[in-house]
Amino acid sequence: MKFAEILRGPWTIAVYTYREGIRKKTLLGFLILSLLVIFGSRFISSFLDPSAETDIDVKLIKDICVSAISIFGMLITVFISASVVPGEVENKVIYTILSKPLRRWQYLLGKFLGAQLIIIVNLLLMGALFFFALYYYQHVWPTLLLWSILLTYFEFLIVSAFTFAVSCVSTSTVVPTIAGLFIYITGNLTEYLKDVQNRAGQTGSGWTPWRATSPSGCMRYCPTSRISASRCRSSTACPTTRRATSRSPT
Amino acid sequence: MSTAVKTTKLSKIYEGALRGRDVHALKALDLEINEGEIFAYLGPNGSGKTTTIKIILGLLFPTSGSLEVFGAKNIHSAAVKRNIGYLPEGAYYPEFLRGEEVIEYYGKLYGLHGRDLKRRLDEVIDLVGLAHARKRLVRSYSKGMRQRVGLAQALISDPKLLILDEPTTGLDPIARKEIRDILANLRNAGKTLLISSHELLEAEMISDRAGILYEGVLQAEGRLDELLLQRDTALEVDGLTPELVEKSEAAGLRVEDRLGERGKLRAPEGLSAYDAIRRCGELGLKLVSVAPRRETLEELFVRVIGAAKTSRSA
Numbered sequence: 001m002k003f004a005e006i007l008r009g010p011w012t013i014a015v016y017t018y019r020e021g022i023r024k025k026t027l028l029g030f031l032i033l034s035l036l037v038i039f040g041s042r043f044i045s046s047f048l049d050p051s052a053e054t055d056i057d058v059k060l061i062k063d064i065c066v067s068a069i070s071i072f073g074m075l076i077t078v079f080i081s082a083s084v085v086p087g088e089v090e091n092k093v094i095y096t097i098l099s100k101p102l103r104r105w106q107y108l109l110g111k112f113l114g115a116q117l118i119i120i121v122n123l124l125l126m127g128a129l130f131f132f133a134l135y136y137y138q139h140v141w142p143t144l145l146l147w148s149i150l151l152t153y154f155e156f157l158i159v160s161a162f163t164f165a166v167s168c169v170s171t172s173t174v175v176p177t178i179a180g181l182f183i184y185i186t187g188n189l190t191e192y193l194k195d196v197q198n199r200a201g202q203t204g205s206g207w208t209p210w211r212a213t214s215p216s217g218c219m220r221y222c223p224t225s226r227i228s229a230s231r232c233r234s235s236t237a238c239p240t241t242r243r244a245t246s247r248s249p250t
Numbered sequence: 251m252s253t254a255v256k257t258t259k260l261s262k263i264y265e266g267a268l269r270g271r272d273v274h275a276l277k278a279l280d281l282e283i284n285e286g287e288i289f290a291y292l293g294p295n296g297s298g299k300t301t302t303i304k305i306i307l308g309l310l311f312p313t314s315g316s317l318e319v320f321g322a323k324n325i326h327s328a329a330v331k332r333n334i335g336y337l338p339e340g341a342y343y344p345e346f347l348r349g350e351e352v353i354e355y356y357g358k359l360y361g362l363h364g365r366d367l368k369r370r371l372d373e374v375i376d377l378v379g380l381a382h383a384r385k386r387l388v389r390s391y392s393k394g395m396r397q398r399v400g401l402a403q404a405l406i407s408d409p410k411l412l413i414l415d416e417p418t419t420g421l422d423p424i425a426r427k428e429i430r431d432i433l434a435n436l437r438n439a440g441k442t443l444l445i446s447s448h449e450l451l452e453a454e455m456i457s458d459r460a461g462i463l464y465e466g467v468l469q470a471e472g473r474l475d476e477l478l479l480q481r482d483t484a485l486e487v488d489g490l491t492p493e494l495v496e497k498s499e500a501a502g503l504r505v506e507d508r509l510g511e512r513g514k515l516r517a518p519e520g521l522s523a524y525d526a527i528r529r530c531g532e533l534g535l536k537l538v539s540v541a542p543r544r545e546t547l548e549e550l551f552v553r554v555i556g557a558a559k560t561s562r563s564a
Contacts, residue, residue: 005361016347023346023387088525091342096403099307099336100359101328 009102010110017084017114021165022121027076034072034126038133039066058138070152073126077119078180081163083173086110090171112164123149128232159184184232253318254411254442255283255306260315262301275301277466278315283459285320286441287411288363288433291452292551293463299446300339302463303413306444307336320410332360335404339415339446343399345389352388353402358408374402379428394425401432411442418452428458454547462551464558470550478545483517483526484512487535494533501529512538 023028041064045055085108088094097107127149134142163180170176262276275298283289293299304310305317308326311529316323343352353374357367375384378398383391388399397417404412418426418431433443433456447453453460454474461471470477485503490513495505498515503526507514517526523542530537545553 008361009359012355016344016351018356019351020344020346092338092340093342093344095304095307095309095338096336096341096343096356096400097359098309099331099334100356101331101358101361 006106009106010113013097013107013110014113014117017111018121020036021084021114023081025120025128026079027122028074030076030079031125033123034068035129037068037072038126038130041065041068056135061137062134065133066148066152069123069126069130070155073119073123073152073156074159074184076122077160078163078177078184079120080115081160082167082176082180084115085164085167086170086173088175093189108168112161115160115164116157119160120153123153123156155187159187251286252321253282254285254320255281255444256318257281257302258316260302260305260308260317261313261432262298262305263313275313275466276305276312279466279468280470281461281471282286283442283444285442286440287458288437288438288445288456290457290460290547291444291446291447292450292460292547293454294555297463298466299463300415301466303336303415303444303446306413307334309411328361331376332407333410335407335409335412337397337400337412337414337417339419341400343388343396346387348385348387349391349395349399350375350384352399353406354526356403357406362407370406370408374405377405377432378402394421397421397425397429401429405436409441411444412436413444413446415446416448417445418447418449426452449549450546450551460547461556464555465562467558469558470554474547478547478550481543481545481549482519483521484541484543485515485517485526485530486512486538486540487515487530488512488538489534489536494535496538497533498535501533504530 041061044060044064044207085094088097088111098104127145131142132146162183163176166179167173167176168224194235257279260276260279260281261274264273264275267270279298279302280366282304291299291302301310305312306319306325308331317325319325319330320333324330330470344355347355350371354367354371362370375381378401380395380398380402383395388396391399397420401414401417404414414433418429419430430452433445437443437456437458445453445457457474459471459473460477462469488496490505490508490511495508495513498505501519502521503515504518505513506516515526515530517523519527523540525541527537
């Protein structure tokens with residue numbers, strides 16, 4: 001069998017999964033909600049003090065929009081990835097599909113690709129609106145946003161793959177949805193937990209000052225004084241900070 | 251006549267979580283379905299009908315035994331699967347797709363595309379009577395229309411074998427009649443139909459052969475005219491006076507109903523219709539109608555399952 005013929009089945013399933021998924025009202029609801037947040041961010045920024053930094057309102061809009069894309073996009077990702085297979089098992093659609101000349105891996109690949117198509121289109125729609133909204137406020141094309149959307153998609157891809165894998169061995173959508181949200185929340189909490197650990201000033205086995213540096217080499221928390229690095233750096237009495245900052249100044 | 255489906259000592263055991271909790275769904279099933287016939291696959295719930303169908307479709311693997319579909323032992327090959335159409339019981343179809351999109355989707359999974367797909371799509375939509383609603387979303391369809399979509403998707407590749415699980419359950423009488431006509435036309439077109447059903451009257455109307463499964467064992471199998479026994483004879487007579495009522499009863503003709511001198515008599519099992527008519531003549535009754543009554547499929551079903559239950563408990 002030719003490679004194109006092998007992929008024809010999965011591609012057909014992906015296209016029709018996408019077609020069905022994109023017409024679901026739940027997705028449309030998430031999309032509309034995220035659009036409201038994107039455009040509502042302008043309203044929130046109007047409450048800022050006018051004497052504050054000139055670009056702080058744009059920064060706030062960016063933060064809100066990126067968060068909206070991330071949260072609503074993630075909800076769409078988890079919802080779609082958790083439901084595409086168990087939904088078809090529940091209503092017996094899977095029997096009619098697997099009775100056709102199609103391997104199981106082809107079916108699963110098709111479903112996964114279909115879910116990715118839905119996620120990508122939703123992300124692009126939200127991203128495009130955000131892109132034009134920012135251009136409208138700033139009058140500069142926010143090209144960095146494109147990279148942000150691409151990296152956000154990779155994050156979604158990981159969560160989607162995990163949720164989908166769980167959904168393949170689950171008979172309901174509840175377990176994979178919880179699993180997907182769990183992996184997303186846990187993944188996002190990691191940095192925060194590291195910060196909590198550093199704030200607590202733990203000096204357990206294996207902990208060394210250079211481990212407390214950020215990827216750029218800058219100390220975030222001073223292990224000696226247990227205050228933030230920026231404050232500690234001003235104090236010349238702190239040898240640890242001096243050492244760290246002299247090794248990789250920011 | 252060549253064989254469409256043949257199973258030899260086919261067994262399926264669903265392993266339970268605990269030892270001793272295994273379920274023997276099929277026990278050395280020997281089944282033959284000939285090409286071009288409608289085979290009614292009957293049995294109470296949990297008798298193993300759906301398990302057999304799933305094994306034929308390659309959705310389940312048998313524990314032991316062998317299976318041939320149109321002579322091919324590799325039932326998972328694309329060539330075999332292209333020749334099988336399947337309508338599951340109570341299945342739903344993608345709700346947010348249009349009727350024609352669903353059928354087109356399944357057609358593409360069968361490997362159809364381009365003009366062939368378009369032609370078959372139009373043919374099956376006309377065949378199942380869905381032309382007026384082909385552009386509507388499936389979620390707006392009635393149960394009967396969904397069943398038509400199911401039938402259309404099973405027929406899209408023009409398969410030689412159709413496996414239908416409860417094709418008429420939940421449909422109104424007109425829809426049932428239409429589905430029955432479609433199935434009869436398919437049989438006339440040379441298709442083989444395996445119908446699993448609890449609707450025994452429907453099955454009796456359309457099938458050529460039947461098999462009754464109970465606890466994974468085929469209890470009875472054969473042509474319907476061989477399986478169904480000749481039962482009593484119903485007679486309608488005129489001139490049934492009160493004196494003749496007693497004489498009729500004495501002659502073995504039970505009076506079931508009487509209105510004036512018109513009455514309905516029932517000749518007992520074993521007495522031929524000819525003998526029943528002769529006795530009416532001897533009594534001086536005027537014969538209006540005679541209806542030799544054959545055992546119904548429902549009666550056969552109850553008899554066979556009853557016998558199986560008795561032999562199991564014995």
